[in-house]
Amino acid sequence: xxxxxxxxxxxxxxxxxxxxxxxxxxxxxxxxxxxxxxxxxxxxxxxxxxxxxxxxxxxxxxxxxxxxxxxxxxxxxxxxxxxxxxxxxxxxxxxxxxxxxxxxxxxxxxxxxxxxxxxxxxxxxxxxxxxxxxxxxxxxxxxxxxxxxxxxxxxxxxxxxxxxxx
Amino acid sequence: xxxxxxxxxxxxxxxxxxxxxxxxxxxxxxxxxxxxxxxxxxxxxxxxxxxxxxxxxxxxxxxxxxxxxxxxxxxxxxxxxxxxxxxxxxx
Numbered sequence: 649x650x651x652x653x654x655x656x657x658x659x660x661x662x663x664x665x666x667x668x669x670x671x672x673x674x675x676x677x678x679x680x681x682x683x684x685x686x687x688x689x690x691x692x693x694x695x696x697x698x699x700x701x702x703x704x705x706x707x708x709x710x711x712x713x714x715x716x717x718x719x720x721x722x723x724x725x726x727x728x729x730x731x732x733x734x735x736x737x738x739x740x741x742x743x744x745x746x747x748x749x750x751x752x753x754x755x756x757x758x759x760x761x762x763x764x765x766x767x768x769x770x771x772x773x774x775x776x777x778x779x780x781x782x783x784x785x786x787x788x789x790x791x792x793x794x795x796x797x798x799x800x801x802x803x804x805x806x807x808x809x810x811x812x813x814x
Numbered sequence: 815x816x817x818x819x820x821x822x823x824x825x826x827x828x829x830x831x832x833x834x835x836x837x838x839x840x841x842x843x844x845x846x847x848x849x850x851x852x853x854x855x856x857x858x859x860x861x862x863x864x865x866x867x868x869x870x871x872x873x874x875x876x877x878x879x880x881x882x883x884x885x886x887x888x889x890x891x892x893x894x895x896x897x898x899x900x901x902x903x904x905x
Contacts, residue, residue, distance in 0.1 A: 699845075715835065776868075780865070799879060
């Protein structure tokens, strides 16, 4: 584990924490973008260049913009007076802590189970393309269909105007 | 850790958009796990983990689009994005 990994992991975790803890929604969206960027850099550091660039394109380019637009359209930039946490936040925190404890226990007890091999796999984008249209052609088609259906569905859901709505 | 943060966010915030951000963080944590196990696993040349992560990103993008569309629709309907006040199923 190189120091770069720790720096990037710290950046990602800080982004995630800020996304959850900050009060104004726009700041949360920005912090989420920081977390996504940190993850993309982590992918690049893990020799997964294609996944890293896909992460940058999809998450930073599309999902972050989508979140910002949703905040805009729902007037979420106003901080509510009665606090930003739901009434059951204690229960949620307990559940999250429990899940984290289980995951940490599993990780700590399985350390060393994997063979540590240092040789980076030489994967070209060409190989990924051939695998996508070769062995994984059916999942690729299904993913394309799903994206089409989801886009049309999201447009229809968001387009539906009530009679007196503004 | 990132997964736990996302879960905490999904469960503790009032605003629906923050809950969606929490879900996205959880999905990203799962993707990072897939990539890491692909990289340090026994057969990195098989590309399975990488493919899984890429399809997972695609599905997550679709989920984000539909989720935010739903939030906007509910906001138009109920005039709030506050989950605690969305307690009616009546139209």
